[in-house]
Amino acid sequence: MEPTGQQRGVSAVVIHYFMANFGYFGLLSSLVVMLTAKGLQASQVALLMALFTFANKVAKIPLAPWLDGSPAPRSVLTGCVIAAVGLATLGQVQQLPLMALALMLAGVGISINNLASKQLGAAVSDSMQSRARLFSVINVAVNVASAVAAPLALYLVDRKQYGWVAAGIAATYVLAGVLTWLRLHRVAAVMQKAGSSNWRTYRNLLQRPGLRAFLLINAFGWFLYGQLFNTLALYVSSALDSASKLGWLYSLNAVLIVTLQLPLTHIAERWQGGRPMRQVTLAFTVFMLAFIAAWAVPGYPGAVVFVVLFTLAEMLFIPSVDVLLLGLIGQESRAVAYSILSISTAVGESLGGGFGVTTWRWMSNHNHMSEFWLLVAGMALVFVGVTGYLQRSSAGLRAIPQGA
Template sequence: MNKIKTYLGQFHTIVWVLLIGTVLARGSAFMTLPFLSIYLSRNMDLPPVVIGLTVGMSPLMATVGGFIGGHLSDRYGRKKVMLLSLFTLAIVYYGFTIASSQGWFILLNALNGLCNSFFEPTSQALMADITDKKNRMKAYSLRYTAINIGASVGPLIGAYLAATSAKMSFAITGTTYLLYAIVLFFFLQRLVIPQQKESKKMVSIINAFRIIRKDRALMFLILGSILVNIGYVQLDSNLPQHLEAKLQNGVVIFSVLLSINAVMVVVLQMPISHIAEKFKPMQAMLAGSIFMAAGLFGFSFVSGWVTAAFSIILLTLGEILIFPSSSILIDHLAPENLRGAYFGAGQFRKIGNFLGPVLGGFLLSHVHGQVMFWIITVITLGSLFFFTAGNKVYIKTRVAGIEKI
């Protein structure tokens, strides 16, 4: 019992609220968004490139909004930005239940991306604000594990609802976000949150952008992550269409692959993160890029359950290495007064989440799915160049002890 109390005591109560909320909210979201491309294909008879554009609107707006949301959280406080984002997300998902045209889906998915881009960097910055530096890597890993606990259940429920009542899944997700917002509001009002250090030294959004632009390690991290995300986002956008066209029960296989992906992350995230701590964050990301590219390459030869499962295992290993390492690297790079802005700037990597569905959809319309995955694999491997360059800058900066401007 004492060990449990000690473990729980490592983090502020708000951190645990955010982790539990992440499980429920992401679990609900994974019931809907991974199946959005299938829903649009079946119910609106849209070509793959238009579906890719619709799905890609969320990460496109996340790219635009991430830096702004992170900066606003530095200037006006984490609470206001987080709560406004969650309440708006609830409205967005309720909106999906009544949307009847492509334009509404594009608008709602754009708002979804914008709100998530405000909430995600702000919640990560808040976790860093109220967590001891020695425990932050563990907090980020727990957060990523929480995302995937939700993702391990959501796709299975989503596969059932996609075949029966897709609009019900949107309503459930909207209700979950609404309850999350209410509970978080209650705890934020009742609990004492340490004052943000950022408030002592604020800069304008233009100056913050200039400071971040000069950080070459961050720039290389974002550029490499854009290429990685072009590959990774195929999992939610063009892979389900590829499987449905090539395999019997493609949607069922797709939902099982998502659950395999999530369960692997839940089980392996902490042990692999422990091993990865012995290396530089960029080095872990290099290895992750190779695994992810191998998984994408495997999908080009998918012929049944075995090849599909083997490919998702490789891709998941890459995912586990890349994404938590990215968060801890941004935390290391960020000055205290710009932590929210830095996490927001990290959202620029979601340019890849926008380009991926559109590029993949275009290729899927003009070439065989196998060729599409070959091209995406090469693009993903291009991240190695940027991560290698970023690793050199990162090591040089750390060793020299240069303070960022």
């Protein structure tokens, strides 16, 4: 793209991520309350949430080959409109089967938009000297959206404005899709198709040198990340008896990302020489220090130090994931590749969260709750060692160009 096209692409992608995630986090924070307000039983709410989650997480697997054959701006528009139709329908119906269909439709639309947004960001980053900077700005936009949308949606829900919440989220998705398509549908660099993909593409990508090692490393990172919203919540609410202060910790996490992500990315690029694998190894090391701090610093101040260090590690890790993936696959089958990555992420985060909650409860029952943080720190150290070994032994990871 020409410089003006690149600037238009960057701003369009960042604005789209903000708007789409504004709708998504507004939905996540209020959906259970809205469903309960319709007079549903707890088991029915749980069923609807499971159907929405299933559609949101799984739909991308069969749809990814189709998305590779469609220009990303068109796919973004399609996904956003489908999500909006599902959410608008949800706000109008009262029957359980219709609510289930509406939520599954919304989940499919959100899934399409998520993959297409990744394709869009990848296409824009192709012409940039530093992919990490774009993905860092996107990370900031996502966290700003989360910090604003959830309180606003809950404010309206608290005043029983359920219809306005559903309609507002639907309108946000429509606006996000339409604006992005209008701004980018004539930009040649983002309208290119990845070519024909099918189920064999999954197998072919998994055989690409370095990809399986990268997926394992990615799962390691999300395993550690899974401790933030699971084990930390248990630790602060149970061991520290400070449940009312838990929200401040998550707010601190968001504020640090918004204010420090870009400066940290700039510093890390200069220090690491544009080598994303080094940045991932550093992230795992900082994760380890965060867990040690939770053990070493007593009480709520220890939780604060933990969140500060943990957030630094998160800011190092998350942009590097996209940079590494695109360095491994180039411009080939990006929707399918991101679909595979999402599976690795889901496995790592779910295993991490499940391990953290289960192990912490068991250790706390045996009066060893503080030692849990040393256990996870030891696991992070192991991940550092395994990551270094995989980097040295994988030709694909070694071949990733500097700056990717």
